[in-house]
Amino acid sequence: MVKKEFYLLFSFLLVILVFLPIKSTSAQTLSDIPENYKAEVNYLIERGVVAGYENGEFRPERFLTREETATMIGKALGLNGEKPGKTVFPDVSPTSFASGYIQSANEQKVLMGYTDGTFKPKNNMTRLEMAYLLTSAFKLSSNQDVYYVDMPSGKGASQVIKNITNAGITDGYSDGTYRPNNDITRIEFAVMLARALNPEFKIQPPQYTPVKMYVTDNNLNIRKGPGTQFEVLGKLQKGDEIISYSIEGDWIQIKTDNVAGYVHKAYLSTEKVSADRVITIDPGHGGSDPGAVGNGLKEKDIVLSVGLYLRDYLQEAGIKVVMTRSTDVFISLDERVKIAERAGADTFVSLHMNSATSTSASGTETYSSTSGSSYKVQSSKKLSEFIQERLIDTLGTKDRGEKTEEFKVLKTNSLPSVLVEMGFISNASEAKLISTHQKETAEAIYLGILDYYKWLEK
Ligand SMILES: [Zn+2]
Numbered sequence: 001m002v003k004k005e006f007y008l009l010f011s012f013l014l015v016i017l018v019f020l021p022i023k024s025t026s027a028q029t030l031s032d033i034p035e036n037y038k039a040e041v042n043y044l045i046e047r048g049v050v051a052g053y054e055n056g057e058f059r060p061e062r063f064l065t066r067e068e069t070a071t072m073i074g075k076a077l078g079l080n081g082e083k084p085g086k087t088v089f090p091d092v093s094p095t096s097f098a099s100g101y102i103q104s105a106n107e108q109k110v111l112m113g114y115t116d117g118t119f120k121p122k123n124n125m126t127r128l129e130m131a132y133l134l135t136s137a138f139k140l141s142s143n144q145d146v147y148y149v150d151m152p153s154g155k156g157a158s159q160v161i162k163n164i165t166n167a168g169i170t171d172g173y174s175d176g177t178y179r180p181n182n183d184i185t186r187i188e189f190a191v192m193l194a195r196a197l198n199p200e201f202k203i204q205p206p207q208y209t210p211v212k213m214y215v216t217d218n219n220l221n222i223r224k225g226p227g228t229q230f231e232v233l234g235k236l237q238k239g240d241e242i243i244s245y246s247i248e249g250d251w252i253q254i255k256t257d258n259v260a261g262y263v264h265k266a267y268l269s270t271e272k273v274s275a276d277r278v279i280t281i282d283p284g285h286g287g288s289d290p291g292a293v294g295n296g297l298k299e300k301d302i303v304l305s306v307g308l309y310l311r312d313y314l315q316e317a318g319i320k321v322v323m324t325r326s327t328d329v330f331i332s333l334d335e336r337v338k339i340a341e342r343a344g345a346d347t348f349v350s351l352h353m354n355s356a357t358s359t360s361a362s363g364t365e366t367y368s369s370t371s372g373s374s375y376k377v378q379s380s381k382k383l384s385e386f387i388q389e390r391l392i393d394t395l396g397t398k399d400r401g402e403k404t405e406e407f408k409v410l411k412t413n414s415l416p417s418v419l420v421e422m423g424f425i426s427n428a429s430e431a432k433l434i435s436t437h438q439k440e441t442a443e444a445i446y447l448g449i450l451d452y453y454k455w456l457e458k
Contacts, residue, residue: 030052030056030057030058031056031057032057032058032059032060033058033060033187034060034187037060037187037190037191039201040190040191040194040195040201041058041187041190041191041194043194043197043198043201044072044076044190044193044194044197047075047076047197048075049072049075049076049193050072050186050190050193058186058187059186060185060186060187060190061185061186061187062185062186063124063125063183063184063185063186064124064125064183064184064185064186064189065121065122065123065124065125066111066119066120066121066122066123066124066125067092067096067097067098067102067119067121067122068098069111069125069130069133069189070098070101070102070105070111070121071097071098071101072189072193073101073105073110073111073133073137073193074100074101074104074105075101076137076193076196076197077108077110077137079101079104079105079108079110080100080104081098081100081101081102081103081104081105082100083100084096084097084098084099084100085099085100085103086099086103087099087102087103087106087119088103088106088113088117089102089106089113089117089118089119089121090117090118091118091119091120091121092119092121096121098121102119102121106119109136110133110136110137111133111136111137124183124184125183125184125189126180126181126182126183126184127178127179127180127181127182127183127184127188128152128157128160128161128180128181129184130164130184130189130192131157131160131161131163131164131180132156132160134160134163134164134167134169134192134193134196135159135160135163135164137196138167138196140160140163140164140167141163142159142162142163142165142166142167144162144166144205145162145208146161146162146165146166146205146206146208147176147206147208147245147246147253147255147260148161148172148176148177148178149175149176149177149224149225149253149260149261149262150177150178150179150180151178151260152180157180161178161180164192164196165178165205165206166205167195167196167202167205168195168199168202168203168204168205169192169195169196169202169203170192170195170203171203171205171206174226174248175224175225175226175230176225176226176248176253176262177225206246207246208245208246209245210243210244210245211243211244211270212241212242212243212244212270213241213242213243213244213252213254213268213269213270214239214240214241214242214268214269214270214271214272214273214318215236215237215238215239215240215241215242215263215267215268215273215318216238216267216268216269216273217238217267218237218238218276218457219235219236219237219457220235220236220237220263220264220267221234221235221263222234222235222236222254222256222259222261222262222263223251223261223262223263224261224262225262226248226249226250226251226253226262227251227262230262233259233260233261234256234258234259234261236256236263237275237318238273238275238276238318239273239274239275239276239317239318239319240256240317240318241318242254242255242256242263242268243255243256244268247265248262250264250265250266251263251264251265252264252265252268254268273318274318274320275317275318275319275320277318277319277320277346277347277453278319278320278321278322278343278344278345278346278347279314279319279320279321279322279345279346279347279348279349279449280321280322280323280324280339280340280343280345280347280348280349280415281307281310281311281314281321281322281323281324281349281351282307282323282324282325282336282340282348282349282350282351282409283300283303283304283306283307283308283323283324283325283351284299284300284303284350284351284352284419285299285300285303285352286300286304286325286327286328286329286330286331287300287328287329287330287331288330289330291303291352291353292353292354292355292425292426293355293425294355294424294425294426294427294431295425295426295427295428295431295432297353297425297431297435299352299353299355299425300328301328302353302422302425302434302435302438303351303352303353303422304325304326304327304328305438306351306422306434306438306441306442306445307323307326307351307442308323308326309438309439309441309442309443310349310351310442310445310446311323311326312442313442313443313446314446314449317446317450319449319453322339322340322343322345324336324339324340333408333409333412334408334412336350336409337408337409337412337413340413340415340417341413341414341415345415346415346416347379347383347415347416347417347449347452348409348413348415348416348417348418349383349387349417349418349420349445349449350407350409350410350417350418350419350420351420351422351445352419352420352421352422353421353422353423353424353425353431353434354421354422354423354424354425354426355424355425355426356424356426356427357426358426359426359427359428360427361424361426361427362397362398362423362424362427362429362430363397363398363399363400363423363424363430364388364391364392364395364397364398364399364400364420364421364422364423365388365400365401365402365403365421366384366385366387366388366391366402366403366418366419366420366421367384367402367403367404367405367407367410367418367419367420367421368380368381368383368384368402368403368404368410368417368418368419369404369405369406369407369410369411369413369417370404370406371406371410371411372411372413372414373414375416376413376414376415376416376417379416379452379456380410380416380417380418381402381404382452382455383416383417383418383448383449383452384402384403384418385402386448386449386451386452386455387418387420387444387445387448387449387452388401388402388448389448389451390444390445390447390448390451391420391422391441391444391445391448393444394437394440394441394443394444395422395423395433395434395437395440395441395444397423397430397433400421405419407419420445422434422441
């Protein structure tokens with residue numbers, strides 16, 4: 001008995017020591033409030049929302065528990081919770097200092113329990129939970145996009161962070177992060193709460209005006225933060241198009257289709273930059289020469305259509321494309337090679353459909369020539385391997401392999417060059433497969449070309 005009473009008394013004293021507001025205290029007399037946040041903390045102390053500790057400290061870096069949060073937000077919103085009492089949570093003692101506010105915060109749906117029915121009063125609040133809390137407590141909403149490097153992908157999570165950012169309550173850390181899973185400190189919450197309560201403390205929400213920019217050099221690092229000390233998240237190539245959001249010193253916050261981060265502003269330009277790569281795409285045949293014909297299809301039409309899709313993919317990646325033909329016209333074989341060489345292209349890809357008397361013949365094959373410089377021969381062989389592999393992966397056609405043959409457009413070409421026989425127009429199912437998957441076929445060839453360019457850079 002005696003022991004139990006002692007503990008009860010002890011814990012009661014502890015509660016008084018730790019949490020009882022000291023009326024005479026203000027931020028001026030607290031010894032450890034950061035100078036730039038004194039006004040915010042003082043404002044909350046005067047309203048009785050927060051208090052310092054008896055020893056004259058605020059302990060700004062201490063983490064905030066869920067029960068402390070309930071008390072502070074309850075006081076800030078003027079909820080009924082001064083008196084401890086029973087709650088709906090089995091893990092909240094009815095005599096705990098925060099029980100009244102926990103109950104009313106839950107009733108008001110401002111700070112609720114977990115799905116297992118508990119409240120976990122001693123757990124720390126995370127910065128994401130705080131964003132949810134402030135959104136409900138102050139009924140915040142926003143359509144304006146915001147941008148943090150570590151923005152959570154979940155819709156609800158990103159929405160609440162958006163809400164508190166556009167309400168002028170936070171702008172994250174100076175490295176562009178919000179750190180949603182970090183525990184929130186007393187000072188961080190105090191500042192957010194003061195801004196939520198009093199417009200005078202609000203900060204200007206960051207202005208994100210997305211601007212299209214272009215990368216001016218190859219292998220530009222995308223970093224996690226604004227400085228070379230930050231981790232490299234990926235690389236950009238000359239001519240790559242990015243969206244820039246904001247500038248911090250020498251660093252620009254950017255986003256591509258698959259990565260977000262920072263790049264040094266010296267390597268970005270608002271003027272379109274073209275890639276170092278120039279490729280010639282040569283859809284075979286054309287005009288009076290239909291090429292192979294079968295199953296109601298003409299080779300010249302399919303290869304032109306695939307070639308135009310291929311051009312789009314390559315241009316999208318910042319690669320300059322020169323077409324030997326982009327309409328249904330006849331061009332001689334000699335002229336096709338000349339077009340490529342005159343344009344200063346580095347690579348030549350000719351597109352064809354195969355044909356055989358046996359309608360059962362099927363499959364995909366890619367050719368290179370063994371004539372010319374060893375650089376041309378080696379590179380051509382590599383290019384045909386990459387394209388062949390991508391096509392087989394995508395189309396699932398029979399792999400007839402990567403072959404050599406002295407076709408005129410390959411033999412007389414000074415450039416690394418290949419000729420692709422995408423499939424057999426004489427085979428009913430293959431003719432149908434390719435004519436109904438022109439875009440996919442183009443994408444596979446495009447990916448093979450990218451593989452080749454990456455291989456060249458090594
Ligand atoms: Zn052909």
